[in-house]
Structures are given as C-alpha cells and as structure tokens.
Amino acid sequence: MLGMKKALNAYGQTSVEMAVDVACPHRLVTMLFDGAIKAVAMARMHLEAGNVAEKGMATSKAIAIVDDGLRLSLDKNQGGELADNLDALYEYISNQLLQANLRNDVALFDEVLGLLGGLKQSWEAIDPVAQAAQAAEAPRQDSASVLSYGRA
Incomplete structure (x- = not known):
C-alpha cells in the first residue's frame, strides 16, 4: 500500500511538472491559483479534523504559493496600479492565512x-x-449563418 501511495504521489508530481513544462504563462498562473485553493481547502479540512501539523503544513504551502508564486509573477512595471492592487490583495491573503492558522479560524480560511x-x-x-x-469561432459562425440565409 505504501508503494502505491508513493507511486501515485510521484505520478501526480510528474504530471504537474509536465504541465508546467508546456504551459503558457497565463496557464501557469491558473495552476498557481489551483494549487493555492487546494492547499487552503486542505488546511481547512485538517483544522476540522484536528490535525494540527497537517493544517500548518497546508497553510504554509498556500502562503508560499501566494507569496512566492502569485505575488512574484506580478509585473509592477507593466501592470501599474492593477499590479500594485493585486500585490496588496495577495499580501492580505497571506496575512489572513497566517491568522487563520494561528487562531484555528475556519471563517478566515473560507474568506481566503x-x-x-x-x-x-x-x-x-x-x-x-x-x-x-x-x-476564430465568431467569423465561422457568421459565414455559416450567411450561407444558410442564402439558401432560404
């Protein structure tokens, strides 16, 4: 059973690594959101189950994804005010995660x-x-409607 779990974990890691290798920058950010959401959901689940160590690890993972992934991906030179606002929001999210972990607060995890x-x-x-x-689809739909209109 332990060997199977290791294999599944390795498969999952390999799948993520392969996806990252071929993903466009936009998709990479989407993957960061997915990872952060999954980590927060896991932290919340561990909180409710009373698994303190696992809750802390999942929270730390979520904070790392937000701080070292989402925040670092911001281009403040090109993004201007929007990038600054997102940076502040990501900082808020990280702080809320820290407080949720310290206070064992389900509502803060839900907010995040x-x-x-x-x-x-x-x-x-x-x-x-x-x-x-x-x-690309829009012109094909337009020409299809013109063709069907011409037949009527």
Missing part, C-alpha cells in the same frame, strides 16, 4: 477560499487562448 476563487475566475475570463479561440 472566496478571494482566491474570485481571482481565479477573473483570471480565466481574460485567458488569451480562450479569447483567440472565440475570435
């Missing part, structure tokens, strides 16, 4: 999950690959 979920949805809405696919 809501913030990260909203940020992820916003980030996905500006996905350049999805926007390009939609733009």
